[in-house]
Amino acid sequence: MNDMLQVHTPASIAPLELDGLGFTHRGQPLLSDLSLRLDGCRRTLVLGPNGAGKSLLMRLAHGLLPPTHGRVRWQGEVPRQAMVFQRPVLLKRSALANLTYALAVHGTPRLRRRTLARQALERFGLGALAHRPARVLSGGEQQRLALARAWLLEPRMLFLDEPTSALDPAAIKAVEDAVTDFHWRGTRILMSTHDLHQARRLADEVIFLCGGRLLEHSPAERFFTAPATPQAAAFLRGELVW
Amino acid sequence: MPQHDSAFATALALILDLDPTLLGIVVLSLQVSLSAVLIAALLALPLGAALALWRFPGRGVLVVALNALMGLPPVVAGLAVYLLLSRAGPLGELGLLFTPGAMVVAQVLLVLPIIAALTRQQVEELHLEYREQLRSLGLSRLRMIPTLLWDARLGLMTVVLAGFGRASAEVGAVMIVGGNIDGVTRVMTTAIVLETSKGNLPLALGLGIVLLGLVGLVNAAAHLVGETARRRLG
Amino acid sequence: MRTRHTLTALGLMSLSLTAVAQDETPYITLASTTSTENSGLFDAIIPQFSETSGIDVRVIAVGTGQAFEIARRGDADSLLVHDTAGEERFVAEGYGTERADVMYNDFVLIGPSEDPASIREAETVEQAFSRIAEAEAPFASRGDDSGTNRAELRLWEAAGVEPDGEWYRELGSGMGPTLNTAAGMDAYVMADRATWVAFDNRQNLVLLFEGDDALFNQYGSVLISEEKHPHLKHDLAQQWHDWLLSDAGQQAIADFEVKGQQLFFPNAE
Numbered sequence: 001m002n003d004m005l006q007v008h009t010p011a012s013i014a015p016l017e018l019d020g021l022g023f024t025h026r027g028q029p030l031l032s033d034l035s036l037r038l039d040g041c042r043r044t045l046v047l048g049p050n051g052a053g054k055s056l057l058m059r060l061a062h063g064l065l066p067p068t069h070g071r072v073r074w075q076g077e078v079p080r081q082a083m084v085f086q087r088p089v090l091l092k093r094s095a096l097a098n099l100t101y102a103l104a105v106h107g108t109p110r111l112r113r114r115t116l117a118r119q120a121l122e123r124f125g126l127g128a129l130a131h132r133p134a135r136v137l138s139g140g141e142q143q144r145l146a147l148a149r150a151w152l153l154e155p156r157m158l159f160l161d162e163p164t165s166a167l168d169p170a171a172i173k174a175v176e177d178a179v180t181d182f183h184w185r186g187t188r189i190l191m192s193t194h195d196l197h198q199a200r201r202l203a204d205e206v207i208f209l210c211g212g213r214l215l216e217h218s219p220a221e222r223f224f225t226a227p228a229t230p231q232a233a234a235f236l237r238g239e240l241v242w
Numbered sequence: 243m244p245q246h247d248s249a250f251a252t253a254l255a256l257i258l259d260l261d262p263t264l265l266g267i268v269v270l271s272l273q274v275s276l277s278a279v280l281i282a283a284l285l286a287l288p289l290g291a292a293l294a295l296w297r298f299p300g301r302g303v304l305v306v307a308l309n310a311l312m313g314l315p316p317v318v319a320g321l322a323v324y325l326l327l328s329r330a331g332p333l334g335e336l337g338l339l340f341t342p343g344a345m346v347v348a349q350v351l352l353v354l355p356i357i358a359a360l361t362r363q364q365v366e367e368l369h370l371e372y373r374e375q376l377r378s379l380g381l382s383r384l385r386m387i388p389t390l391l392w393d394a395r396l397g398l399m400t401v402v403l404a405g406f407g408r409a410s411a412e413v414g415a416v417m418i419v420g421g422n423i424d425g426v427t428r429v430m431t432t433a434i435v436l437e438t439s440k441g442n443l444p445l446a447l448g449l450g451i452v453l454l455g456l457v458g459l460v461n462a463a464a465h466l467v468g469e470t471a472r473r474r475l476g
Numbered sequence: 477m478r479t480r481h482t483l484t485a486l487g488l489m490s491l492s493l494t495a496v497a498q499d500e501t502p503y504i505t506l507a508s509t510t511s512t513e514n515s516g517l518f519d520a521i522i523p524q525f526s527e528t529s530g531i532d533v534r535v536i537a538v539g540t541g542q543a544f545e546i547a548r549r550g551d552a553d554s555l556l557v558h559d560t561a562g563e564e565r566f567v568a569e570g571y572g573t574e575r576a577d578v579m580y581n582d583f584v585l586i587g588p589s590e591d592p593a594s595i596r597e598a599e600t601v602e603q604a605f606s607r608i609a610e611a612e613a614p615f616a617s618r619g620d621d622s623g624t625n626r627a628e629l630r631l632w633e634a635a636g637v638e639p640d641g642e643w644y645r646e647l648g649s650g651m652g653p654t655l656n657t658a659a660g661m662d663a664y665v666m667a668d669r670a671t672w673v674a675f676d677n678r679q680n681l682v683l684l685f686e687g688d689d690a691l692f693n694q695y696g697s698v699l700i701s702e703e704k705h706p707h708l709k710h711d712l713a714q715q716w717h718d719w720l721l722s723d724a725g726q727q728a729i730a731d732f733e734v735k736g737q738q739l740f741f742p743n744a745e
Binding site for chain 2: 005059062063064081082083085090092093101102105106133153
């Protein structure tokens with residue numbers, strides 16, 4: 001369709017190292033002593049029961065929150081990042097204006113913004129809705145708009161925090177396709193979900209959290225076939241774990 | 243000016259006659275209050291937004307002070323500006339006392355706390371919602387201000403209208419710093435006070451009805467703009 | 477789009493501020509009393525002065541106490557008030573250079589038409605005040621340190637009465653508002669004749685007592701010290717002062733009538 005569809009041949013993305021990461025809120029440790037390393041251009045899915053600290057991990061890694069313990073370290077140049085939230089936060093403007101706004105923040109020259117925004121809308125199937133107020137779009141349309149916005153920022157690292165938890169199957173499919181597109185373009189993905197089937201469809205590797213601790217970080221195939229911890233095994237069997 | 247026994251008849255006659263004295267008073271009232279609100283808004287909108295975004299020691303005191311100043315009696319504001327602009331005061335050299343300029347200054351003082359305090363509240367709420375997304379986009383707090391003000395604009399229009407309401411309704415401040423000089427600093431509210439003190443109550447009330455109508459017109463215009471925007475932007 | 481809005485707003489503001497800016501006719505600021513302004517005297521005589529001199533007079537109508545304060549701070553070019561003792565003190569303190577009698581009118585006693593204290597039949601104003609105090613009939617006092625208020629307090633003193641009690645109500649208001657309140661509570665009130673004649677909201681109030689020499693109300697024009705306030709328009713103020721005392725000025729005052737009544741009587745020497 002256009003140049004944005006091409007698969008980039010990316011220069012390597014700096015590895016992300018989480019080093020003894022912890023977060024305590026009002027004396028309550030919500031995440032403790034978490035160390036891991038993300039490199040390459042993989043799709044890493046974060047799994048775990050509710051309250052395991054999945055969202056918190058994403059926010060700490062993205063830099064929205066400062067950790068109370070340990071640190072987030074990029075081994076090299078900090079790459080361009082974007083994040084898609086469970087409930088998309090869209091500005092009180094038209095769908096198109098939401099995208100041109102992100103481009104303006106991004107530093108795109110004024111003259112190019114509309115064209116790029118239009119292309120992104122078309123790409124995410126929102127072309128007909130360009131002038132609709134973003135906030136009256138359906139949940140699925142809003143999430144696609146949020147993805148289009150992230151797409152325009154050309155991130156090398158994309159965080160997605162349960163982006164499909166409130167969507168119907170068709171909308172879920174659109175989001176998953178988008179994640180795949182990002183991946184093809186050479187973007188490293190860190191995405192949390194509580195949908196095991198979705199994780200099986202998308203994951204290259206899995207991070208399993210439980211009670212604010214990292215229990216497993218392994219290739220997807222191994223995680224799903226031979227989980228190393230009893231909690232992960234129970235979680236995969238669909239039992240309640242906490 | 244026309245005189246009738248009933249305030250409504252007087253008001254009607256005032257409007258229908260297009261009395262030049264009244265017209266002058268109306269124009270001056272609008273000029274003074276609109277200028278004051280415009281200046282106050284230009285200062286108070288960013289100020290309120292900054293207060294919503296930054297945490298610093300003494301912020302709580304500042305917020306409470308601003309909220310309290312919303313209730314500043316106009317006479318006190320007038321007196322403060324009078325002492326400031328009086329020849330014997332620190333800014334006496336400007337020669338602003340008893341001019342429309344002085345009235346604008348006094349009304350800015352009255353309107354600014356209202357707009358700043360209410361802006362802080364509205365922007366703070368919106369910021370709570372937008373914060374993560376805007377930070378994710380890499381915006382500094384300074385750059386968030388215009389975004390938040392723009393997205394809060396429908397609510398902020400009501401805030402600015404509240405400021406305009408206060409400016410156009412007050413009499414205490416403009417009376418003291420303007421002096422109610424015929425043809426120079428006489429506005430709707432001071433004219434109403436004057437007619438009341440002459441015992442000409444129907445004319446005073448008639449002027450009051452005209453003032454109410456004017457404020458109503460400004461509000462209706464703003465409402466129309468707001469509704470159009472709301473329908474367009476959801 | 478946002479810049480366009482901002483520009484429009486800025487444009488509107490500068491437009492309105494330019495419009496607010498003053499025209500260039502020379503003018504003086506005159507601090508005077510509500511009684512002269514409310515009666516319409518200035519509307520009648522200032523145009524005549526402006527026509528011959530080309531000078532506009534901007535009147536700040538306040539209580540006499542406030543008028544002195546405005547002049548003392550250098551915010552007015554000239555004074556026209558009615559408190560001879562205060563005016564002389566103002567000159568003695570060095571704030572004023574010259575004081576001259578301009579005109580007089582008189583105070584009148586107003587009250588409910590039933591006249592519960594029977595002051596209609598009083599021989600002197602002192603007697604009228606005593607009767608009001610004895611009857612403890614409601615009396616509305618300006619209570620604002622104005623010229624009228626000061627004159628009223630001197631009369632209570634002359635009558636040997638300490639005005640005090642439920643019946644004596646200090647309002648802290650100008651002449652007009654005091655008359656409005658008196659009408660509302662059917663109280664006695666002392667007013668200058670000019671304000672009374674021009675006053676429209678009388679309800680049950682009528683004029684009950686007048687004509688005593690002690691009710692004489694002298695107005696004086698005072699020039700402000702050039703030494704204290706060099707920035708003032710002393711030349712223009714002098715022209716106004718001189719015109720008030722001139723034949724033309726005195727005639728203009730004598731010609732001013734409300735409802736067929738002459739309200740001020742010129743008496744410049």
